[in-house]
Amino acid sequence: MKKTWRLRSGAVGLIVLIVMLAAGCGPQSQGKIVEGKVNVVTTFYPIYEFAKAIGGEDANVINLLPAGVEPHDWTPRSQDIVNTSKAQLFFYNGAGLEGWVPQFLKGLNRDSQVKAYEVSRGIKLIEANEEDEHEHEHQEGAGHSHQHHVDPHTWVSPKSALIMAENMKNSYIEADPAHKDAYNERYLNLKKRLEELDREFASQLGKMPRKEIVVSHEAFGYLARDYGLTQHAIMGLSPDAEPRSRDLLELSNLVKEEGIHYIFFEELVSDKLAKTLASETGAEVLVLNPVEGLTEDQLKRGDDYFSLMRNNLANLILALQE
Structure with a gap:
């Protein structure tokens, strides 16, 4: 069952607030x-x-x-x-x-x-x-x-x-x-x-012969829309969504038919499905970061939005070549 915020009574809001305030553990x-x-x-x-x-x-x-x-x-x-x-x-x-x-x-x-x-x-x-x-x-x-x-x-x-x-x-x-x-x-x-970052994406991706990307999590819709790409996602808008078997089969066929070389995954979400799809189709895996947060290692390296987005661009260029 799906639980959503429903404010039909004050009791729901009170319960949620108590849960928030009582959560003494965790980051x-x-x-x-x-x-x-x-x-x-x-x-x-x-x-x-x-x-x-x-x-x-x-x-x-x-x-x-x-x-x-x-x-x-x-x-x-x-x-x-x-x-x-x-x-x-x-x-x-x-x-x-x-x-x-x-x-x-x-x-x-x-x-x-x-x-x-x-x-x-x-x-x-x-x-x-x-x-x-x-x-x-x-x-x-x-x-x-x-x-x-x-x-x-x-x-x-x-x-x-x-x-x-x-x-x-x-x-x-x-x-x-x-x-x-x-x-x-x-x-x-x-x-x-x-x-400047926008110009780099527009210029570099505009030159690429391929336009199809396969990603683990449907997080790149705005990037795809703004720079002429088409994303195909293993999971939906929420990264914990379970893909259906027929969707995985269709993606597998797409990867083979289009000769797609790379399946993208991201650091903060399990790469299991991306690696499974890659192994079934002969593709490789590569990181495409939705920049939702930094890992501890990225913090130590001094990464930021701009460095992560430029890493994304470099990996997209690699994946979209013939």
Whole structure:
């Protein structure tokens, strides 16, 4: 059975909040509220990186999602409620990614002044097809819904990331107009880097003879749409969705017929199905990162959104050659 947020009585919200507050184990978000700065709470890594870049010295940014954790499978803890209640800004992706957000915001302290912003607002969202929606109606999350009516993976395309960054900049200026010029200057620097990344993807992928990619998790819809590719996913929009046997058979036939050389998998999700499909079709496996979070090793190496996206581009170029 699929459990979704249904607010038909206050009892459901109370039970969920008690579960959140009682969760004393598991990874906690890192960071504390700092007086004299704009305190910003972000839900996961790409938003955190952009918020830090724009906020600079005027902001204190706290990211909720710990390193190495897949955002589809995460729920907030008691300290997250405390920090967000004291913050000025709360940035979340929206588009159905963080199903826990509405109830989380209801659980904040009554005197909280935090302003919540859905940073994907303004992006032309990709609608999930009916089969995807049916499939995800049977995926049950830990206290939140995995059901998606749209593809939530907006940030994986630099074109969408540009819209997200502008939304964050506008929110900073609204919350702290005294530092408007500084926020705008830092935003323009980030915008320049994102535009450069966009040009690289458009130029390099436009030259590739192949346009079909096979991925483990349907996280690359915006990337595919914006740069002329077609993605075929083993699993659906939620990485814990179970693929159907007929879908795997169709994918196997596609890989063989099209002569596809690589099956893409990602670090934060099991690579078992990708490796199985590769072994059955004579293909190899290669990483395509949805940049949902950093692993501990990536943190140590100093990786960021831009380095991971350029690694993605290099692997796409390799896979899309004849």
